[in-house]
Amino acid sequence: MRTCSKAAAATTAVAAVTAALLALPSAGASAHGGAGWGGGGVRAEGRFVTPSGTPLGDALTYETALVPVGARISVAEHVTAGARGPVTAVVLRVSGLLPDRVYGAHVHAEPCGATPDAAGPHYQNVPDPRQPSTDPAYANAENEVWLDLTTDARGTGRAVSRHDWRFRPGAANAVVLHEHGTATDPGDAGTAGGRAACLTVPFDGGTGR
Numbered sequence: 001m002r003t004c005s006k007a008a009a010a011t012t013a014v015a016a017v018t019a020a021l022l023a024l025p026s027a028g029a030s031a032h033g034g035a036g037w038g039g040g041g042v043r044a045e046g047r048f049v050t051p052s053g054t055p056l057g058d059a060l061t062y063e064t065a066l067v068p069v070g071a072r073i074s075v076a077e078h079v080t081a082g083a084r085g086p087v088t089a090v091v092l093r094v095s096g097l098l099p100d101r102v103y104g105a106h107v108h109a110e111p112c113g114a115t116p117d118a119a120g121p122h123y124q125n126v127p128d129p130r131q132p133s134t135d136p137a138y139a140n141a142e143n144e145v146w147l148d149l150t151t152d153a154r155g156t157g158r159a160v161s162r163h164d165w166r167f168r169p170g171a172a173n174a175v176v177l178h179e180h181g182t183a184t185d186p187g188d189a190g191t192a193g194g195r196a197a198c199l200t201v202p203f204d205g206g207t208g209r
């Protein structure tokens with residue numbers, strides 16, 4: 001894991017999109033990695049292993065038929081100062097998954113663990129008082145971080161989300177890959193089938209904590 005950097009973000013085409021999204025202000029360089037919400041974020045990556053080792057890996061697959069051992073994942077959080085306050089972009093990249101397939105993906109509250117449910121519920125900017133949350137008023141792509149993706153013919157995929165808020169430090173700790181795309185209907189909103197794999201990502205809201 002390392003703090004986000006413009007150099008790291010400049011490596012692929014998606015980074016160009018991200019850079020455009022972020023539209024770093026002139027103060028961005030000094031704020032980047034500094035204290036407060038003005039710049040920063042974390043990055044995590046790994047190769048999926050089964051949750052059998054000690055200690056557990058950071059990238060765990062629970063359904064090896066959907067997320068093979070050895071597939072790769074990286075997640076980067078970029079927090080910048082937008083015109084109306086903090087802006088958070090999350091970039092998810094995967095490779096080695098099944099080709100031409102939709103995977104649901106979300107930021108979850110807890111770190112990954114030995115079982116799929118260890119990652120807890122979805123992170124919500126405004127928490128739904130009723131849990132588990134399937135009310136579209138709370139379980140939606142603005143209030144949660146959804147990173148659904150479709151892999152290409154080689155099993156590579158990426159997704160970018162952008163929100164005009166930042167994570168509460170310590171309250172968002174994983175990205176979970178699900179077995180299908182995310183539903184939006186009342187009663188089903190935010191669900192995406194089983195939890196196929198998980199990467200622990202200690203999102204810090206750009207605070208460095």
Ligand SMILES: [Cu+2]
Binds near residue numbers: 106107122178192
């Ligand atoms: Cu999820």
